[in-house]
Amino acid sequence: MFEGIQRGLSEALKKLRGRGRLTESNIRDGLREVRRALLEADVNFNVANDFINRVTERSLGQQVLARIDPSEQIVRIVYDELVKLMGPVDHSWRFAKDRPTVIMLCGLQGSGKTTTAGKLALTLKERGRKPLLVAADLQRPAAVDQLAVLGQQINVPVFTPEQLPSGTPRTPVDVCRAAVEYARRNLLDTVILDTAGRLHIADMPMEELKQIDRQTRPDQVFLVCDAMTGQDAVNSAKAFNEALELNGVILTKLDGDARGGAALSIKEVTRVPIRFIGVGEKLDRLEEFHPERMAQRILGQGDLMGLIEKVGRVQAELGQEELRRQQQKMAEGDFTLDDFRRQFDTLAKMGGVRDLLSRMPGGLAEMIPEGEDPETALKRIRGMIDSMTKEERRNPDIIDISRRRRIAAGSGTQPQEVKQFLIQFEQVRTLMRQMARMSMLDRLKMMVGLSKQGLFDPGARIKLKKGDTGHRKSAKERAEERKKKRRKKR
Amino acid sequence: MVFRALFEKIKQGLAKTRDLFSGVAALFRMKGRVDRNFLDELERRLYLADVGTVATSAIVERVRQAFLDKEITGDVETFVKAELRALLNAPLPGLNYAPSGPTVVMVAGVNGSGKTTSIAKLAYRCQNEGKKVIVAACDTFRAAAVEQLTIWSQRLGCDIVKAQQGADPASVAHDACEKAKARQFDVLIVDTAGRLHTQAHLMRELEKIRRVVSKQIDGAPHEVLLVLDATTGQNAITQAEIFTKTIQCTGIILAKLDGTAKGGAIFAIKQKLGLPVKFVGVGEQLADLEPFDPEAYVEALFTR
Ligand SMILES: Nc1nc2c(ncn2[C@@H]2O[C@H](COP(=O)(O)OP(=O)(O)OP(=O)(O)O)[C@@H](O)[C@H]2O)c(=O)[nH]1
Ligand SMILES: Nc1nc2c(ncn2[C@@H]2O[C@H](COP(=O)(O)OP(=O)(O)OP(=O)(O)O)[C@@H](O)[C@H]2O)c(=O)[nH]1
Ligand SMILES: [Mg+2]
Ligand SMILES: [Mg+2]
Secondary structure (H helix, E strand, O other): OOHHHHHHHHHHHHHHHOOEEEHHHHHHHHHHHHHHHHHHHHOOOOHHHHHHHHHHHOOOEEEEEOOOOHHHHHHHHHHHHHHHHHHHOOOOOOOOOOOEEEEEOOOOOOOEEEEEEEEHHHHHHHOOOEEEEEEEEOOOOHHHHHHHHHHHOOOEEEEEEOOOOOOOOOHHHHHHHHHHHHHOOOOOOOEEEOOOOOOOOHHHHHHHHHHHHHHHOEEEEEEEOOOOOOOOHHHHHHHHHHHOOOOOOEEOOOOOOOOHHHHHHHHHHHHEEEEEEEEOHHHOOOEEOOHHHOOOOHOOOOOOHHHHHHHHHHHHHHHHHHHHHHHHHHOOOOHHHOOOOOOHHHHHOOOOOOOOHHOOOOOOHHHHOOOOHHHHHHHHHHHHHOOOOOHHHHOHOOOOOHHHHHHHHHHHOHHHHHHHHHHHHHHHHHHHHHHHOOOHHHHHHHHHHHHHHOOOOOOHHHHOOOOOOOOOOOHHHHHHHHHHHHHOOO | OHEEEEEEEHHHHHHHHHHHOOOHHHHHHHOOOHHHHHHHHHHHHHHOOOOOHHHHHHHHHHHHHOOOEEOOOHHHHHHHHHHHHHHHHOOOOOOOOOOOOOEEEEOOOOOOOOOOHHHHHHHHHHOOOOOEEEEEOOOOOOOHHHHHHHHHHHHHHOEEOOOOOOOOOHHHHHHHHHHHHOOOOEEEEEEEEOOOOOOHHHHHHHHHHHHHHHHHHHOOOOOEEEEOOOOEHHHHHHHHHHHHHOOOOOEEEOOOOOOOOOOOHHHHHHHOOOOEEEEEOOOOOOOOOEEHHHHHHHHHHHHH
């Protein structure tokens, strides 16, 4: 499968090798195989489509790197997005101090709840907890026996309905409530409720779950889901989450060859993190969930990790080279808009936008209106630079009113914004020249000082600029103006 | 009285199946021509029913060729349904009984798919046909699996052959065959432990059970039923492939069709392996098993 993805991408992108930019159409072609892979891995159809759109967007306009195949570059983006979507996972446990911690398991029939209850008990016991297993499935024949046998195997007490006083009602709700009380009295500090399997569309059984939830106030509610689940995973996960506010998902039966696309779908639709995976029937077969491994699994076999590392390395190397080159230019006081443009491309490749902002030597954050998506803002700036001629980029001083108008028209911005941007660029350039002349130590001091007092307000720092009187519109005001104008146009 | 209750139950089950196959109907109420939009929507709905890439592309492509740019009418609907139905093809209804002596039905599948429950339902069905049924508890591995089948056999009032947990499942199957022959049972249903098709040693164990059964009784096993969970996605295809290769499955029981999942992988399975669905499970009670009716299944796929 992974080979298929690679082949599809290489095919679509082979003309691009080493030059040009990734465009919408060549990316879409290339991603067809990725989409197919996701669907065959049982990622929900709608989730898969959204995902592909997101990857397309992220890939657009990326410079094709000379040293690697563009398809590899895209695979890296796909992988990064998958990991981002399925993570992060907080593997820490939180336990109540003054009362038993209650963990509740729920899910469809046969998903693996009872087995997982045993697995959790074993894990917790190994961490020094004193668990109590609670047999709250009074539905399935021999469900109580099943849990009792598991408890015996790992030497963990099991609370069964028979322990309720005779003559009192023994509904699952009663059992759970009494079990928590039993744990409190017997100094057992972790209660694990094994509930009966049920359909998310069955009203009464779902109501029963809500009652158990209300009466025992679990600290953690886990949905136990079969990794082989197909498109329906989103429906059941959504319903269980709406009924119970899940804290986590446990994906079982991952020891087979199911690709586990459900992991992606569930996380995307419910935002509930996957916490554990079941990798066997035996009780020691429970592992923490790792988004990286899951991403790899969803994309299929093959040397994905090797590729991911390679692309990362090349990007980092190129980034370093580029930064060094730019620093050199800065030192020579020769920093042009082209360099500026390249710098944020380079940085963008090395990390997310937020990260990028924190690495830019100044001015950028100020250029981004409050409340506007930084990506959009950066695209606008990039658009402005791209609408300039070579000459203008090298020597922005020649940009007069009529050139500003042309640039604005070319980039879908306002002439005023272009002007504002150029002023800010000039400030950045001045700052850089100053920095380039400083010793390393002074440079560091300056950076530290800058970041402390607002790195992105070079205007406040460099009071060199004169003649800039009048009201300087804030980024917010500008954004509002832009909105108004847009409305007028319609 | 009993019959009436039973009839109601089956009717309910059928209604349940229909209800939950909702969705595609609205497609044919779309106005206009069969265009990219219509085909995308058809594709989306088939995917959401787990029909999968291969079968979905095939169906969408055929509709495209036949109807592109034509008005959306009842013809399109009839065509799509006919295509889907053709992919399923009617299997022989019901079980393939042995001409004489006990009929052996072996049941297998991945963990938790619904084997044991389906066996209880199947036994109930056979009993209602007047057959004398015995079940064999060959899942000697999972905690309380034997107890689970025992409880069902008690409810059914049918015989059961079992051994200690951890016993050799093939030897339980052997004993069950002996007993079925000696005591003239009509039907022997063999429960097996859930196993993932990737576990080679467990697949060999299954093979062994089959071999033992076939040595004991002529023509046995007469049916080898693979229980698939309707919520399972594309992995069902690999399951069917490997189980069939190992123990020559003769049919599928598609369990848990009473949820919102549709089990659309059966299209690809039928295409690839010729393996038909024989029964569908629509609940957790004894009466919640129905013979598979491709007509109704496809119809249900399209009615709200
Ligand atoms: N291979 C494998 N099998 C598992 C795993 N977890 C559970 N199982 C098996 O899946 C089957 C169903 O597990 P149970 O724990 O009984 O499932 P359940 O959700 O409690 O089922 P109900 O109570 O009937 O809803 C059993 O055969 C288990 O041994 C796993 O991680 N890997
Ligand atoms: N809603 C619904 N639940 C079902 C159906 N068939 C089985 N179940 C439930 O699914 C769960 C698992 O069923 P089992 O019959 O124990 O499954 P199994 O394949 O024997 O499981 P293992 O032996 O552990 O591999 C139980 O809770 C059953 O009640 C069905 O058609 N609909
Ligand atoms: Mg259970
Ligand atoms: Mg079973």
